[in-house]
Amino acid sequence: FTKRKLDDETLEELEELLIQADLGPAMAARVTGDLAKSRFGKEISPDEVKRFLADEIAKVLAPVARPLVLDGSHKPHVVLVVGVNGTGKTTTIGKYARELRDAGKVVWLAAGDTFRAAAVSQLQIWGERTGAPVVAKETGADAAGLAYEALEKARAAGADVLLIDTAGRLQNKQGLMEELRKIVRVIKKVDPTAPHTTLLTLDATTGQNAHSQVEVFKEMVSVNGLILTKLDGSARGGVLVSLAQKFGLPVHAIGVGEGIDDLRPFDAQSFAASLVGLDEGR
Amino acid sequence: MFDGLTGRLGDIFDRLRRRGALSEEDVGAALREVRVALLEADVALPVVKSFINGVKEKAVGQEVLRSITPGQMVIKIVHDHLVEMLGAESEGINLNAEAPVPVLMLGLQGSGKTTSTAKIARLLKTREKKKVLMASLDTRRPAAQEQLRILGEQVDVATLPIVAGEDPVTIAQRAMRVGRLEGYDVVLLDTAGRLAIDEELMDEVVRIRDVTHPVESLLVVDAMTGQDAVTVATNFNDKVGVTGIVMTRIDGDARGGAALSMRQITGRPIKLLGTGEKIDALEAFHPDRIAGRILGM
Ligand SMILES: Nc1nc2c(ncn2[C@@H]2O[C@H](COP(=O)(O)OP(=O)(O)OP(=O)(O)O)[C@@H](O)[C@H]2O)c(=O)[nH]1
Ligand SMILES: Nc1nc2c(ncn2[C@@H]2O[C@H](COP(=O)(O)OP(=O)(O)OP(=O)(O)O)[C@@H](O)[C@H]2O)c(=O)[nH]1
Ligand SMILES: [K+]
Ligand SMILES: [Mg+2]
Ligand SMILES: [Mg+2]
Numbered sequence: 001f002t003k004r005k006l007d008d009e010t011l012e013e014l015e016e017l018l019i020q021a022d023l024g025p026a027m028a029a030r031v032t033g034d035l036a037k038s039r040f041g042k043e044i045s046p047d048e049v050k051r052f053l054a055d056e057i058a059k060v061l062a063p064v065a066r067p068l069v070l071d072g073s074h075k076p077h078v079v080l081v082v083g084v085n086g087t088g089k090t091t092t093i094g095k096y097a098r099e100l101r102d103a104g105k106v107v108w109l110a111a112g113d114t115f116r117a118a119a120v121s122q123l124q125i126w127g128e129r130t131g132a133p134v135v136a137k138e139t140g141a142d143a144a145g146l147a148y149e150a151l152e153k154a155r156a157a158g159a160d161v162l163l164i165d166t167a168g169r170l171q172n173k174q175g176l177m178e179e180l181r182k183i184v185r186v187i188k189k190v191d192p193t194a195p196h197t198t199l200l201t202l203d204a205t206t207g208q209n210a211h212s213q214v215e216v217f218k219e220m221v222s223v224n225g226l227i228l229t230k231l232d233g234s235a236r237g238g239v240l241v242s243l244a245q246k247f248g249l250p251v252h253a254i255g256v257g258e259g260i261d262d263l264r265p266f267d268a269q270s271f272a273a274s275l276v277g278l279d280e281g282r
Numbered sequence: 283m284f285d286g287l288t289g290r291l292g293d294i295f296d297r298l299r300r301r302g303a304l305s306e307e308d309v310g311a312a313l314r315e316v317r318v319a320l321l322e323a324d325v326a327l328p329v330v331k332s333f334i335n336g337v338k339e340k341a342v343g344q345e346v347l348r349s350i351t352p353g354q355m356v357i358k359i360v361h362d363h364l365v366e367m368l369g370a371e372s373e374g375i376n377l378n379a380e381a382p383v384p385v386l387m388l389g390l391q392g393s394g395k396t397t398s399t400a401k402i403a404r405l406l407k408t409r410e411k412k413k414v415l416m417a418s419l420d421t422r423r424p425a426a427q428e429q430l431r432i433l434g435e436q437v438d439v440a441t442l443p444i445v446a447g448e449d450p451v452t453i454a455q456r457a458m459r460v461g462r463l464e465g466y467d468v469v470l471l472d473t474a475g476r477l478a479i480d481e482e483l484m485d486e487v488v489r490i491r492d493v494t495h496p497v498e499s500l501l502v503v504d505a506m507t508g509q510d511a512v513t514v515a516t517n518f519n520d521k522v523g524v525t526g527i528v529m530t531r532i533d534g535d536a537r538g539g540a541a542l543s544m545r546q547i548t549g550r551p552i553k554l555l556g557t558g559e560k561i562d563a564l565e566a567f568h569p570d571r572i573a574g575r576i577l578g579m
Contacts, residue, residue: 016327022508025321085531085559086392086504115559117436118429125424139432168559170534205390207324207508209536230391233477235510258391258422 003043011036014049014276021238021275022207027245031056047278054272060241061268066250068225070100071196076108076159078151078187078194082180082221083201084213085168088229088255090119092201093163094126095255095263101130105160110150111136112183114143115167123165129260133157143167143179144186151190164195171216180221198223199252204230204237211239214247228266229255238275287357287577290315302345304352309341312356323576325539326512329546337363361573368542368569369551375402376525379497382415382461382469386491387528388518389502391475394530394556396426398502399472400433401556401564402528407439412467417442417457419450419490420474430472437561440466450474454490471496478517487522500553502528507540515547524548530556533563541572 004010011032018028035052044052070077079096081089093109100107109132113119120136127134135150147164154162166183169176187194200223202210217223228237231254240251251266273279313334320330341359346352377383385402387395399416406412416434418441420426427444434441442457454471461469471494476483491499501524503514518524527544532555545552552572557563 019321019327020509020512022510025318084506084534086394088392116429117432118425121425121428122423170531172535173533203392203504203506205504205508205510205514206506207536207539208322209324209506209534212535230477233390233510234479234513235508239508 003045006036006039006042006044006049010049014053017277018053018238018275021236023238023241023275024208027238027242050276050278053276054269054278057241057272057275058268061244061251061272064244064248064251065266065268066252067265068197068199068252070105070161074191074193074196076151076154076162077196078162078164078191079197079199080164080166080184080187080195080221081199081201082166082217082223083168084170084203087168087201087203087206088227089113089168089201090122090126090165091258092199092227092229092255092263093123093165094130095260096163097126097130097132098260099263100161101132106158107132108150108154108157108159108162109134110147110154110162110164112143112147112150112165113167114139114141114146119165119167144183147183148186148190151187151194155190171213177216177220184221197225199225199227201227201229202237202240204228205233205235206239208239210243211246214243214249218247218249223249225250225252227251227253227255232256232262236275237271240271241275287316287319287360287579290319304341304344304346304355306342308352309338309356312353313338316360319577320539323537323539323578324506324508324511325576326509326543326547328512329543332546333363333367333542336367361577361579364542364573364576365569367546368572369545371566371568373526373551373553375406375553376498377406377410377412377468382458382466384458384461384469384471384494384496386471386487386494386496386499387473387502388487388499388522388524389475390477390504390514391423393475393502393504394528395475395502396420396429396433396472397559397561398500398528398530398554398556398564399430399470400437400439400561402554403434403439403470404437404561405564406468407437413465414439414468414470415442415457415461415464415466416440416470416472417453418444418472419453420472421448421450421453422474426474433561450486451489451493454494458494478514484517484521491522498525499523500526500528501544501548501550502530503540503544505529505531505534505538505540506536511540511543512547515544519548519550524550526550526553528554528556529567532565533557537578538572538575542576
């Protein structure tokens with residue numbers, strides 16, 4: 001760890017490191033700008049530089065690192081899972097079902113993706129793996145009607161949590177976003193306070209389009225929590241930094257694999273460390 | 283037409299307005315804005331760098347045409363260079379081999395492989411009048427094989443009967459055997475999603491390749507992909523060998539910079555675009571359209 005003067009060349013290298021972690025050019029410039037302001041021309045080791053950046057990023061992320069807390073007064077606490085196609089909604093539900101059941105909760109699942117081929121079977125397999133009852137209809141059925149029925153059944157059975165799967169949809173498809181709003185409206189007929197949590201799954205491989213995803217899903221269905229999936233890959237998910245800054249939505253958990261146990265709490269410090277290439281704890 | 287980048291270059295245009303030829307300094311200032319625009323469109327950083335160098339070489343010293351401003355001149359050079367880098371118009375699926383022609387579908391989890399497999403099967407069946415067999419080698423994702431079977435029914439294309447407990451390499455061999463015995467023209471092999479850094483699963487797909495000798499190995503990538511495009515393109519191409527790119531979810535509002543990254547890093551053509559969830563939502567690739575999209579025009 002030889003110290004050297006913090007110069008323009010080093011700053012450019014750092015900025016590029018952050019860009020390659022998907023922070024986006026503006027956020028990468030801002031974070032390195034902060035470093036330049038406080039340390040330019042001073043002797044500093046490469047490790048100290050990365051520490052500084054990681055700490056700055058962790059400061060932005062710390063307020064959003066909040067686990068999903070169920071409100072015991074709702075029976076059931078309704079969690080609606082939404083997001084773009086293939087981002088990991090169904091798998092995340094399977095992982096959550098496992099975690100919640102391990103915590104002693106009675107968990108029910110609703111197969112609200114009535115569109116995609118075999119989406120119902122996929123969730124049913126997760127139901128078998130976790131021992132959670134699955135309310136399902138045939139493919140092509142009305143998703144809002146299914147959600148309504150699932151909530152009534154889960155409530156009658158005294159469930160603590162109902163996790164509702166939905167079909168993947170791109171945020172710029174108005175018709176599909178309207179259908180999602182309809183699901184929310186219909187759920188409210190059973191319980192006006194539901195859904196209590198609306199989770200958006202974001203794929204860590206996604207670049208700057210994540211901004212548009214969060215913005216539109218939040219506007220349309222009041223998303224109030226995020227899950228970042230596929231962090232076991234080479235993608236670092238740095239877009240989360242500017243998302244945290246802009247929207248302040250809690251990041252409840254991260255997905256680190258396809259298995260049932262591959263859901264982890266979101267830790268601001270270790271996520272930030274991994275973004276700048278300081279690999280600790282992950 | 284050039285709105286997005288034009289806006290970004292507004293001030294620089296004004297400064298450039300009265301010059302005869304583009305100086306290195308003028309071009310440099312404009313290209314800093316182009317760099318940001320490309321990064322915001324998710325073009326991978328190393329690709330942005332080589333792109334910028336290419337444009338610089340072409341732009342410095344160019345006489346500005348009388349009919350346009352220097353700024354427009356720079357944008358035209360950027361746009362044309364981008365179209366060139368994106369490669370030629372669609373080349374179809376290569377079926378120039380002895381039947382049954384194996385086609386291998388590759389990519390990360392959830393990128394759209396299974397859906398694209400069915401879309402391509404439908405295309406080959408209806409447009410090229412081919413007898414197509416699809417086989418799912420995905421023994422990992424719950425209900426993945428069933429998903430392909432149902433899609434096969436929807437497009438009226440045969441799928442390899444599912445044998446519980448069979449491993450992916452064995453399924454691939456069986457698919458080729460059935461393909462030969464039953465006179466299929468094409469066998470589409472849909473694989474499980476895998477991370478580009480997952481050595482075990484990358485080795486598995488290499489074994490699948492080695493027992494089937496695919497004529498096409500299509501890397502299926504999401505149009506929303508960010509900087510990870512570098513690792514995905516590099517690893518799949520180096521380890522398995524990619525012959526073409528299928529880019530999905532082009533119906534979204536992502537700028538789609540990954541198209542340029544994928545093309546540049548693999549050197550392989552973008553063959554088809556997925557334009558929706560429905561089974562007929564597959565289109566040919568047009569470089570000028572994607573260029574306009576990347577530049578926000
Ligand atoms: N490596 C990895 N793969 C994941 C993770 N989460 C989900 N996947 C995989 O990503 C693919 C898509 O996951 P799904 O849960 O089906 O995604 P979805 O959002 O429900 O997809 P649609 O319903 O089609 O929109 C599957 O192959 C999953 O196994 C993760 O954290 N890491
Ligand atoms: N909007 C849109 N959705 C698409 C497109 N292609 C695929 N999808 C959707 O993306 C999701 C994932 O597609 P799949 O075909 O299951 O992806 P996959 O790569 O086979 O996923 P794994 O096998 O889990 O790795 C599904 O919801 C598809 O309907 C496309 O071009 N546009
Ligand atoms: K990662
Ligand atoms: Mg799903
Ligand atoms: Mg698949």
